[in-house]
Amino acid sequence: MGDRKRRICIMQNVLMLLIGSFISQLYASEDVAFYESFDETFEGRWIVSEKEDYKGVWKHVKSEGHDDYGLLVSDKAKKYAIVKELDEPIDIKDGTVILQYEVRLQNGLECGGAYIKYLRPQGDGWIPKEFDNESPYTIMFGPDKCGATNKVHFILKHKNPNSGEYIEHHLKYPPSVPSDKLTHVYTAILKSDNELRILVDGEEKKKVNFLSNDDFEPPLVPPKTIPDPDDRKPEDWDERAKIPDPVAKKPDDWNEDAPMEIEDEDAVKPEGWLDDEPEEIDDPEATKPEDWDEEEDGEWEAPKIDNPKCEEAPGCGEWKRPMKRNPAYKGKWHAPLIENPNYKGVWKPQLIGNPNYFELDRPNFDPVAAIGIEIWTMQDGLLFDNILIASDERVAESYRGTAWKPKFDEEKEKQKVEEAADSEGLKGVQKVVFYYLYKVADLPFLGDHKVKFLVSPAQNFAFAEISCHRCCNFLRLFPCRSFLKRPRNSPTSQLESYSPLLLSSSQFY
Numbered sequence: 001m002g003d004r005k006r007r008i009c010i011m012q013n014v015l016m017l018l019i020g021s022f023i024s025q026l027y028a029s030e031d032v033a034f035y036e037s038f039d040e041t042f043e044g045r046w047i048v049s050e051k052e053d054y055k056g057v058w059k060h061v062k063s064e065g066h067d068d069y070g071l072l073v074s075d076k077a078k079k080y081a082i083v084k085e086l087d088e089p090i091d092i093k094d095g096t097v098i099l100q101y102e103v104r105l106q107n108g109l110e111c112g113g114a115y116i117k118y119l120r121p122q123g124d125g126w127i128p129k130e131f132d133n134e135s136p137y138t139i140m141f142g143p144d145k146c147g148a149t150n151k152v153h154f155i156l157k158h159k160n161p162n163s164g165e166y167i168e169h170h171l172k173y174p175p176s177v178p179s180d181k182l183t184h185v186y187t188a189i190l191k192s193d194n195e196l197r198i199l200v201d202g203e204e205k206k207k208v209n210f211l212s213n214d215d216f217e218p219p220l221v222p223p224k225t226i227p228d229p230d231d232r233k234p235e236d237w238d239e240r241a242k243i244p245d246p247v248a249k250k251p252d253d254w255n256e257d258a259p260m261e262i263e264d265e266d267a268v269k270p271e272g273w274l275d276d277e278p279e280e281i282d283d284p285e286a287t288k289p290e291d292w293d294e295e296e297d298g299e300w301e302a303p304k305i306d307n308p309k310c311e312e313a314p315g316c317g318e319w320k321r322p323m324k325r326n327p328a329y330k331g332k333w334h335a336p337l338i339e340n341p342n343y344k345g346v347w348k349p350q351l352i353g354n355p356n357y358f359e360l361d362r363p364n365f366d367p368v369a370a371i372g373i374e375i376w377t378m379q380d381g382l383l384f385d386n387i388l389i390a391s392d393e394r395v396a397e398s399y400r401g402t403a404w405k406p407k408f409d410e411e412k413e414k415q416k417v418e419e420a421a422d423s424e425g426l427k428g429v430q431k432v433v434f435y436y437l438y439k440v441a442d443l444p445f446l447g448d449h450k451v452k453f454l455v456s457p458a459q460n461f462a463f464a465e466i467s468c469h470r471c472c473n474f475l476r477l478f479p480c481r482s483f484l485k486r487p488r489n490s491p492t493s494q495l496e497s498y499s500p501l502l503l504s505s506s507q508f509y
Contacts, residue, residue, distance in 0.1 A: 049081035089367035112377025115142030175205035231349035
């Protein structure tokens with residue numbers, strides 16, 4: 001039995017060595033042009049920008065809950081810039097190219113970017129510590145969220161071979177950014193057939209073609225013709241499809257001054273209408289507070305209440321006849337429209353050949369000479385990790401499986417546990433709230449309102465769910481303001497005498 005255990009142990013060790021050897025060879029494969037795991041500190045290898053705008057501090061820390069290091073955005077409401085120059089520029093013009101990296105929004109992302117810039121070779125004299133938002137890039141890829149913006153960017157800066165000008169081309173209708181605080185992996189696959197695929201967590205979210213006129217704004221290939229910028233609309237060009245009939249005349253009986261509504265002469269004042277009674281009166285039970293200072297507070301006036309005499313009457317105050325539609329009303333007269341005999345259509349400038357037009361078989365991607373992160377964010381806790389440039393999709397998939405998936409699965413499981421605990425906590429809050437609602441509803445002077453008092457909050461408990469983190473305030477204020485409408489003859493002291501009951505609910509929190 002002992003020999004068998006030893007053989008199993010030896011086989012397990014050999015298997016682990018083989019797997020480790022395979023992974024090491026994979027990571028060192030020629031299919032991997034660049035890989036940054038941040039297992040070691042970034043200092044000395046990545047250069048932090050010394051430009052004045054970039055006050056944010058980068059840190060080398062472990063991802064929350066993992067024994068795995070990453071590059072951390074440590075401060076809120078700051079700009080950040082850091083760059084890694086490559087030993088040799090990476091040619092991404094031919095063949096398949098995969099850009100992939102992980103980012104975890106540990107404190108969420110309300111407003112900020114978490115994208116990466118793949119820089120093209122910089123001009124003479126450029127040094128990494130001067131990296132900023134003006135440093136030219138070939139591709140910008142990754143999450144960006146603020147206000148109405150919620151997208152996984154893919155922006156290509158492409159050089160027009162005729163003009164020599166670099167144009168930004170933005171992916172249309174990009175994927176949205178996941179809204180949780182888990183580690184997510186973003187992958188852009190650039191194929192030799194001009195196909196671009198965007199993956200989030202290994203799942204395809206977008207597939208487009210670089211040369212399509214519908215997938216980028218503006219399209220990479222300009223139109224063959226453009227409107228002539230020097231063309232002008234002739235002065236006699238008539239764009240009106242219809243015109244008022246010049247021979248039409250207003251009918252003699254058309255009265256433009258008749259009002260739209262008139263008093264209903266057939267209406268009769270209801271019997272029992274109290275003309276001399278106002279709809280509201282001063283509250284006879286109200287008294288001026290003892291600390292009221294008329295010099296500072298002004299003349300004290302009693303608060304208004306509904307006039308109880310009006311409750312039994314059909315109405316109070318001056319009676320006026322209701323308005324009705326005026327059958328004689330016609331409004332302002334306008335001549336009817338007829339077809340315009342001089343109509344020439346909507347004028348457009350004539351088309352001319354586009355001097356910037358060119359044909360393209362494959363985008364002319366500039367090489368990637370450096371990798372930079374240049375962002376502004378209102379949240380801290382953004383953690384970058386496992387930045388990869390490869391030429392084989394299987395390699396990128398393997399990295400996702402070994403470097404990202406275990407972390408994600410662990411975080412997802414923890415999230416489920418926390419959500420279950422929150423759900424149980426909410427149920428406890430509901431029990432406390434309804435316990436006190438029943439207590440208050442049993443007050444003698446609320447007997448007539450008990451059903452409404454209990455059913456209404458039960459139907460609308462979503463309010464409590466939204467504000468459950470403020471349940472102390474909810475329990476103190478919500479019943480008094482929303483449901484305890486004091487009957488006219490009930491003294492205020494009856495409610496005030498029960499305030500300790502409501503306030504005591506804070507003992508549960």
